[in-house]
Amino acid sequence: MAVLTELDLRHEKINTILTRYPFAETFLTNNGIDVANSRDNSMDDYFKSLDAEHIEDHAIDPEHLLNQFDQFINQMLSFLGEDSKVVESITILPGHDKSGKTENFTEFIIRKNEIVSIVGPTGSGKSRLLGDIEWAAQKDTPTGRSILINEKIPDKKWRYSSSEKLVAQLSQNMNFVMDMSVFEFLELHAESRMVTDSKTIIKRIIEEANNLAGEMFDPDTPITALSGGQSRALMIADTAILSKSPIILIDEIENAGIDRKRALKLLLSEEKIVLIATHDPVLALMGNRRIVIKNGGIIKVIETTEEEKEILTEIEKLDRKVNVMREKLRNGEKLTS
């Protein structure tokens, strides 16, 4: 066994291990190891105290487990010790389109606090571009593109670490599947992110979500009882505030009774880079720039013009009008002109 951890996990008192590394408890619990009565003993003593049947039933392999325990503690220590280095920018370097033609740009830099939308026909390669970014491609994906982070070749950890992902994605889906209250849900998320001051953060997330949704909900509401708009608002606020990933991908936020402009503002206020793949003109125009993709390649990058921004205001007005009508129809009212 490659011992990396300072303590001798095999022979040290379990109590000493848990005092030094409080997060180690999660590992033991999730591996079905109940040490409540063995805190003054070592792991070695604990394994020796188990009868053969228990070991067989629970498929316990002490060597494997100690090895995993050691890895877990070390990964957690390095995760906690890292002052999350900010991602200031990502750079896309050109690859080729589906017919092998080199993309016609030298580099494309996206900085934090920026929204970029991605447009193009079905099957053109929008998702592939997002995939290239998420995987931090190094000429090793079907497009041959490379991605730089902070203008340097990225650390491999972005590919393989489960706790540090480059990209968080807002799902298409609008409902939660877990069954617990809003507060418990956020607490669970905060715990998995090893957040220390969870109470304050949870309060902030609920406030922001309520701002986005318009319809208020309180912390005790079961998440499965939230309306579509409220769920969406909670997902966005949670991702903006609690997710550690510096880049947020949005695959079409539908118009589910939330203030989309405000939602994007919230994401930006948390220093995120926001990428939106969409066919919706409102979302496409909310980007400062938009990438146009055709036949697998980036064919151009368009800056949103002043004229387009004015048009956006017009479309938004229409959008609100349609929303009011939708609400009326939902409530059984008649439309009047």
Next chain:
Amino acid sequence: MNLVTVSGPPSVGKTSVILKTISSLKNRGLKVGVVKFDCLFTDDDVLYEKAGVMVQKGLSGGLCPDHYFVSNIEEVTQWGLENKFDILISESAGLCNRCSPYIKGIKAVCVIDNLSGIGTPKKIGPMLKSADIVIITKGDIVSQAEREVFASRVHSVNPAATILHVNGLTGQGSFELSTLLFDKNENITTLKGKTLRFSMPAALCSYCLGETRIGESYQMGNVRKIDLGKKEI
């Protein structure tokens, strides 16, 4: 030839993920074959054939498919070699949460889905805990928070694994998975002499052997009785 064992509870998306991954492997010019292990019934062979993938299936009947797997994997490996595959993938439905078909020195992939509940990683035994790669599917149906919580639970029971999110419907993440599966320096010619990562439990009772009658006098072998906590009155 490379051999990869893929295992996971029923309906998590194993076949979907394997199919998407195969299409990336094929794009690299690799020849892929599949063997599917199941209990009583499977349609997966039809899906693989439709996708133009050579496939064999093995049904274990009343036996645990993982037990059946170990008894047949050498023969299947030889079939793969005869057909000159670059990579042979085995798909098996992990049914009892206790057995696992992983072999020391052979790449082991476990597939689980985000829908199975955050308590699940804790319940799945060696199939999850000793896998090299853990694939989490159906991320499209849950929120970012749920994905992060689920992944952190998986990490806590198997910190050594590479955890990847793959969408079995759209194939998002399957290209990335394909890059982890094939190693051109790996060349398996036989599994003889290799060992399982975990021993399988001795689940041999009379019912394993076809007994259908109920009652204590028919129960032989490794039988264990439920503890109903009956107290003396």
